[in-house]
Amino acid sequence: MAKFSSSAPGSMPYIPADVTNLKAKYRRESRLADTEDTIAYFEEKAKGDADFFFRIRLVDEDHVRNMYWVDGAARRAYKHLRDCILFDVTYLTNMYKMPRAPFIGINNHNQSLQFGCGLVRNEDTDGYTWLFKTFLKCMGGLALMNIITYQDFSMRAGIEEVFPLAVHRHCRCHIIKKAEETLGPFFDDRPELHKTFELCVDHSLTVEEIERSWTAMIETYQVQDNETLTSLWEKRMYWVPAYFMQCFFPFLETTQCSEGFNAVLKWYVSPSNSLLQFAKQYTTLQQKILGSEL
Template sequence: MGALAPMNIIIDQDFSMHAGIEKVFPLAVHRHCRWHIIKKAEETLGPFFANRPELHSAFELCVDHSLTVEEFERSWMAMIETYQVQDNKTLASLWEKRMYWVSAYFMECFFPFLQTTQHSKGFNAVLKRYVSPGNSLLQFAKQYSALQQKILGSELQQEANTALKPPKLLTYLPMERQMSKIYTNKIFNK
């Protein structure tokens, strides 16, 4: 990294790695991958939420749409009290680790794409549709080039769509306004 320490780091929920990162990069803002945390929590919360769709909606609203720490904490507490789920161990664990995965705690930091391995796994799945293990190196290069052209065409189309119809701003915060000018609508609305 050119002798520069990273400013922001996202990892899986590995607490030994977390301790090592804090020691090696003490000034870096460190968070856990929200996708992995939610995926792991859904193993136990999925059936729990299936019987309580209103609770599931309140959970998603709280986690995905809180813009400040105070707003998140207030809506979380209201959710817990409204649905009487104080004894749910998974929700209690998520609450204890909230400072590492809830976006509201990282509003001052720039984390453009929060997924870690999910992104590379997604690209690998796309690549497998274009390239097979039996391909020669020349076939691989041609197929990979075709994939790049398809991605480039899609990106150009997204840029054109964004130029024609700018995204709708929700908060009018300076950072939101700046990001709306930099990203395509598809990325901005993620």
């Protein structure tokens, strides 16, 4: 059995900083091994799938900043099913707390498809722009047509730069849910206004109709000074259906879609996963999705 010295703490051969440095060293070695193993896994996948694609952006030799990969089946499907893409980064899936960023499409059977997956360390314009440019290059320069996301200005800037012709819209449920934090009590005291608001937003079929109905609502209930309603109106082109009814947006209710997808993802991955573990579990999930389509 090991014997422990009874000498005073000051005589010990190390200090707390030494322990901290040693732990940092082990973390660096672990990250480096994880990155190398993940690259090796992708290279092995590429041997059996000529259309497999991956890119990893490093800050240094052991620090992944961005990553994107996609299998050949998904790349081929994208050519015919690029009408609308849901891009959701609201779920953390690895030990480095990097949000996963799948590109989700929809097939002719109303089933969700994954057109590859990205990881972003910094949710800023630079990170999103790199990811979108990598996606576009992977897909042979064939840009997506419509994209729906959560409300994020950094993401919007990246989309405008890389996909300038795409119609970009925000998740209506997410916007309404956020607005209800202040509108909820306001509507509770004004049930008729709440009913008129829902009719105006959900049942207006043209731009002229929504603008006429909204103006009438504001004047009838004298709510010109409500900041939340004013903010919603200023952003109306991004979430009110009448403004993009002629475009293909099957993911208008993205909250249900993305939450459902995340629920499935949780069966396969854990926030404690390494990069390699996540990549392998993503492959398992993708095979299940392709099997369901068949």
